[in-house]
Each structure stands twice: as structure tokens, then as C-alpha cells.
Amino acid sequence: MKKLTKLASLALALPLTIALAACSGSSTPSAQPGGSASGGTTGSGKLTAWAWDPAFNIFALNEAAKVYQQDHPDFEIEVVETPWDDLQTKLTTLAQSGQTDELPDIFLMQNNAFQKNVINYPDLFTDYSASPVDFSQFPQGVVDYSVVDGVNYGLPFDNGTAITALRTDVLEKAGYTVDDFTDITWSDFLAKGKDVLAKTGQPLLSGQAGSSDLIMMMLQSAGASLFDAEGKPTITNNEALMKSIDVYAQLVKAGVLTEVNSWDEYIGTLVNSSVAGTINGVWILGSIQTAEDQSGKWQITNLPKLDGLSGATNYSANGGSSWAISSNANAELAADFLNSTFAGSTDFYDTILPSSGAIANWSPAGKSPVYSEPQEFFGGQAVFAQVLEYAPNVPSNNTGAYYYEGRDAVSAAITKILNGTDPATALDEAQKTVEFAMQ
């Protein structure tokens, strides 16, 4: 019986001890982000930042810190690795609970989500109006993602310029070169795609079923969007959208675009050679290059443009991200840090390009010889310089506060259209869904 009492008391005491030990973790006051930077002078102190890719944007931040430290030896940066989805969850929680003092000094934000966050949660941001950043050195189309009511809220970082990446070895078998896919229209692309499929059995493209990425890229290439200037949805009677959906449906029906179920499968189709190309933001090259056995077999070119539409171009974008300064920041230091590195140092961009593939949006960086170096993986093509040539031609994209709702509604409509629903009816429903969400 005594033994049992001992056991019971142990059972009670043990968890308490653990709980107390666990509590001690909270007794250390959490590091105060920003605000309390030592001294008042710009350039010394510590910044905290949220970003999500150790090989890409976190790497870039740390390299930027090294560059900045050359002139400001007391400067420090602490990066908290936070995946984008989680970052959005955290921002929403902090904004809705009003706990903005938990925000870091700077955080990275997907371009497509920028306007939505600024419009819904203006309390999270410090704008760039007091900063020395010269936004004219960035492509207007990219800057526009983070402009709300004429005020800049984001400093563009990685380039989301869209490219068509193609397997030259497969094209060769069908008697084509990458030039045959440069500056073409979608009807051209479809015809050539059918030919390649017939001769080699390989589709030119793959995509995630139910994802509207490609359609959104087509739409932006014509300078169109799902919303008008006042932010009202324009999903119905949208000629560019109708054309894009039509092209997409034709690609799928002809088998030139094969639909897969998940993002991982999509990446799989690229690296295991089941398709001969892809159209996406330039960051997709990182995944393509993991297939080392395909070195020398890829090249890039611009996008096909929509037929018979005024304003249609061969250029678009998908993704990309910009740096935001939070409302809880040592704003002066944060702005000076970003301005001296991401908007002011060619050395910095030269360092990050070869090892991370992070292509600058800041135009002076593109003049560096590092960008014109031929890339072995892409058969000696200078892909980075190529992308920088496309970037200024990308039309602006009006994302607004309900971009994701619009995109989701259009994705649902595409699935219905591919299953036989009349496009006008499906888009009408999508329009109503978005209008309902906006009420």
C-alpha cells in the first residue's frame, strides 16, 4: 500500500516539476524586436526578420547583413524562419488580437498578398514614404504590387517574371528549336505543342488540376485582372479571361498540358522528364536544376501571347515577394538597411545570384557582368540576363484585397468548364461568389 502512495505522489509531483521547468522558459522576457535598438544612430542595432527559404530569401538577408556590416559593424540581424502560410497566419492573429508589438522589424510578403494585407491590416505596416528608397529603379509592374493609394509599402525582392522553360533535346526530336517558341501566340504554341506530342509523346506543359496559376499569368500578360480600378470583380464579360480559359481548355483537351493532382507531382513531371517544358515564375528554375542529369538540355524563352487581344504581350509574372517594414520596427534602421542593400548594392546581388538564383528586381544590379554569364545547365544561355530583359515589359497586376478569393473562384470555374459547363455560366457563378465574399 505504501508503494502505491509513493507512486501516486510521484505521479502528481512529476508533472508539476516538468510544468515548473517548462514555465522557466517564459520567465526570460522575449527579445524585444526593434524599438529598443541600442543607441539612436542609424546603422547600429539589431533587426529581426521573418522570411521562409534558407537557401533563398533567408540566405539573401544574411548576405545583405554582411554587406551592411562593412559600414555598420554594430549591426545585427536575426532571421526567424517562417513559411509563408504560417507567416500569414501569424500576421492575421497579431493584427486581429491587436498585439502588434510581437511583430518583427521586417518581413517578406508574397507580392500577390501585399495589397490584401495592407488594406485589411494597415496597422501592421510602416510605409516607405519617409525612406530614401528610389522606387524608380525597380520595374513599375513589380512596385505596383505593394502600392496602396499611391503609397509604397514594399521593397521588391525576388523576381517573379514568368518564363517558358523548354527541353531542347525533346524539341529537337520534333524538329523545333527554342526560337520557334519565342514571341509566338498561344494558337501557335498549341499547334506546335500538338506536333511535339505526336512526334515524341511528351506534352509540353504540366499543371496542378484546379490551380489557376497559368490562367492568371495569361491574364496579366494582357494587362488584365479579375478586378477593376475600384476593386470591383470583373470576372464576367472579361474578354481576356474568356480567352485565357479557352486557351487553357484547348491545351488540356489536346493533351499539350497534362494535369496532375499536387504541387509535388508537378515538380515530379519536370524532373523525371515526363513533360518537355513548363511555364511559371523564374523561381521554378531552382526546382528544374535539381535534375542534374538534365544539365544542358533546358533553355528559356518568353511566354506565348493571347491572340487578337489589344494589350496582349509575351510577358507576365507569377509570384515574387517584397520586403515590408512592420509598424513595430526601428523603421529608420530597417529602411536604411534595405535601401543600402536590396536597393543599393550591386555587390550584394552579385553574391546572392550564383548560389541562390535570386534574380534582382533592382535594375542597376542587372548591369553587372555576373548576370550575363552563360549558364551550363541551360546550354550556355545567359538565363539571368534574359529574365532581366523580360522584367520591365511585364504589365502591372491589379491584385486588390480579394485577389485570392477571385483566384479561387476562377479555379473552381475552370474545373467546371473542363467538365462541360458553359464558360459564361461558370464565370457568372464565380463573380457572384466573389461579390458575396466582399459583402
Added chain:
Amino acid sequence: MTRTLRRVPGYLFLTVAAILSVFPLYFMVVSATNTSQDVLDSRLLPGSHLIENFNTLVGSQDVGSAMSHSAVNAIATTALALVVCSIAGYGFEVFHSRGKDTMMSILLLAMMIPFAATMIPLFQLFAELDMVNSTFAVILPAISTPFLILLFRQASRSFPHEIIEAARIDGLGELSIFGRIYLPTMRSTYAAAAVITFMTAWNNFLWPKVILVNNDYQTMPMLISNIRAGYVTDYGMLMLAVLLASLPAVVVFLLLQRSFANGITGAIK
């Protein structure tokens, strides 16, 4: 003979079902030893890149600290939850009254509120208590759950009240009755509750992600989420991380497997 033959379709079905349920686990283990490209090619044979994947994983993420934070969270949550919920469940059943029954119904209704709805007020509460970024904030909301209280309450129904009466007559205090008589007899219920709580706590993602604003107390599910977040995912390394993260839950389950089954069936009685 006919009897054996009659069993064939049943076994066949069970075999297929077993293969289907074991396959994802097999693929996880095998993929942990393959390169990223092999995983995307759906290679089903073990490879030789386990050490390489391990080195990349350890090189890019602080696995040791994530494992230990997950362990502290899961063990502390389980221990505290068992104490709190078993006392509550016992109390609701043994010291039964109309008011307590109403209280229990309210608790059960609380089970239906999704966590997403309570997350923001909960965050606000912890922020006002200055508890953001602490292990304590991760553990505290998980200590008392309506489900566990219900489990213990239902299990207590099968616990003979006569024993309690007899113990009272013999002069045993209420706490001793709970500690010396109830606790040892309900071992299998405790085991079942422990398995459930441990697994929920170990896999908990959303709340830790929100309340741990910086990554000082990062847990394994958060670490896996980080690996998935980059533009390029190393699938071999990812699978290894997933494997490491699932091992403790598997071990706990295997250790308590028999009692788990007894505890669950006992609770339904």
C-alpha cells in the same frame, strides 16, 4: 477444407487492406534513404543516401532542439492532462449532481467549437499575461480537454461505487480513495488517454506556430513545415524529418497498445 476456402476472400481483403495501410509508411521509410529526385520518381527500393539526407537535415535545421521541445511539450501535456482530466472525470461521475450534469453538457458542447474560432481570443489572453513565446503557453490550453474528461467519466461508470463506500467506512479520505483505489484499477483508461493526448500534443501544429512567435521553442511539426516552405524542396531530407517526427508517437503507441485497446473498449461499455 470448405471452411478454409470460405476464409480465403476474407483474408484476401484483409491482406489488401493491410498493404494499403502499410504502404505509405513503407514509402516514408524508403524515401528517407533516397535522393530528392528518386523520391519524385517514386523509387520503391531503399537507397544509400540516408547519411547524406541526415547530414543535410542536421545542417539546415536544428533537429535536436525541435525534438526536445516536442518531447517536453508532449510529455508535460500528457502528464498534466491525465491528472487534471481523470480527477475531473472521476468527480463528475462519483460526486454526481444535477448542476454537474449541466456543466458536463456545456463541456461537451465546447467540443464542437473549432479551434480556429478560439485561437485569436486565446492568443490575446496569453499576450496580456505576457506568455507569448513560452513552452507553458503551448501546454496550458491542452491540459484540460472535454474529450478526455468524457473518456474518464465514461470509464468511471464501470468503476464499482460499492468499493468507494467500503473505503469510506474504513476511514480512507477522498484523495486516498482516488489515489490508492481508483488510479490503479483504471490503468488501461490512463494508458488509452495517454496515447491519445501524447499523439495530439506531439502533432500539434497551429497553436504552437501562432503562440511561438520566434523560433526559440520550435517543435518538430513546425520544423517539417519549414522544410516544405522553400522554392526547392529536398524530398529525401523531408521524408527523413517526417520519419524522425513519427517515431516517438509510434513507440508510445506500441508500448501502450494493449492497454489502449482495453481502455477504449472499456470506455464504451
